[in-house]
Amino acid sequence: MKTLSIVCTFFVFITTFSTLAQTKKNIPASQIEFQSSEYKNKMFYLASHYGKYQTLLDSVKGTNDGKLVFKKDQKYVEGIYMLVTSDKKIELEFLMDTNQKFNIRVTNPTEKTIAIDNSPLNQDFNNFNSFFRIKMEGIKALEKTLADKKTKQDSALVIKDLKKIQSEINTYKNNYIQSNPSNTLALLFRMSQPIDNFLNKPSDEKLASKTDSIAYLKKHFFDGIDFKDNRLLRNPFLENRIATYFNSFVPVTPEAVTTEIVQILNQTDQPNGDVFKYLSLHFVDLYAEPKIMGMDRVFINIYNTYFKNKEYTWLQLKQKEFFTFKVSSIKDNLVGDKGRNLFMLTQDQKRIDLYDIKAKYTVIAFWDPTCGHCATEIPKMHELYEKEWKQKGVVVFAVNNNTNEMVKWKEFIDKEKLSDWVNVYPAPVVTGNYTKEDVDFQTLYNVRQTPVIYLLDQDKKIIAKKVGAENYTKIIEQLETKK
Structure with a gap:
């Protein structure tokens, strides 16, 4: 099941502003003109970047002599802007500068040659x-x-x-x-500078080793970039620049990544500035469904630092609901934390909890006897268990996720000879000082589909989760090698 991008869901938008009638006394703060023989009586749009997205801002129809005039009572944020055709193709790119009263004329439509009036920046x-x-x-x-x-x-x-x-x-x-x-x-x-940019390095600054060079590049990677500057969002380079920094200089651990994200976000225009709004949700989006196991802890860290018990005027209801759902799905099954107890019954209805299992490693397998994918994967898991896992001290705690199919569950266990596993199902009644949340195993272990597999150590600390069964063999071997 694919999780929709939170940034994409809430930031991709297309708006068209109606041109307001101007009285003779009103002087627009921004007036951008384009002219070409090919613009006659055709509709064009003014567009800008918003991070990695593109947004339509205004529209105007060309005059009989091919002139397009975009007027606005307030200035635009400076950055890369685009003149866009009616079929949403980019006609040309230009820079919105401090002086937003300039003219760009296409002198040769075939070669896209232009002449610029009153904008030294666009000439540059x-x-x-x-x-x-x-x-x-x-x-x-x-x-x-x-x-x-x-x-x-x-x-x-x-x-x-x-x-x-x-x-x-x-x-x-x-x-x-x-x-x-x-x-x-x-x-x-x-x-857009390359990562290995040493051109501005003082000649007397010695870089004796590769480590020194990497440290220098990391230290100076964001030189001249102010994270409070709204212009950062009006070009397509911001996310790529940040991604290059993390990929090149930051160890792939939740602690290291969180530290760098906090350093960046603390330099932004928080709490209600555009850059903070965009980048905070960008990092949320990146780590709510991370590509690397265990990095969802970064999402929890960002949430706890910047969103928990805080209100923002720009945060929409759907975004708040997303946070609530995602936090509840992740917070209790983070790699490195102790897994929550599971209150279960065996096939003969005897009480056995996860914490009752005494083993060097415990594999928890949540599965459904009516799940086609489970019918394929569970036998593969059992084969791994017999050939490799059992000898390494693994106990499989196999949880039936569908108590409406108890007969099929037992039949599958018999057919696939799974009796050497601890086969259990959720206890309908749990006595003791437990809340409803304490026994909600589907939320505690984020079981939204099946099968879902976890690997725990002897203290029930989560070592790995939600990867293919064969990967757990490799993980156990790596752990054994380290000992």
């Missing part, structure tokens, strides 16, 4: 695009040549030329940043 942007286009043509030509080279020596020469062109591009960006440190194009260059 256009100059870079021309420079970059030429350099990319050189790179493509060299890559084609490289594919034809037969010797390492010949290939090395081509690779050297490729690195030279890439260095020229990086130098262009760095020189521009130094000359225009605060403008939007400089910010975009910072956001």
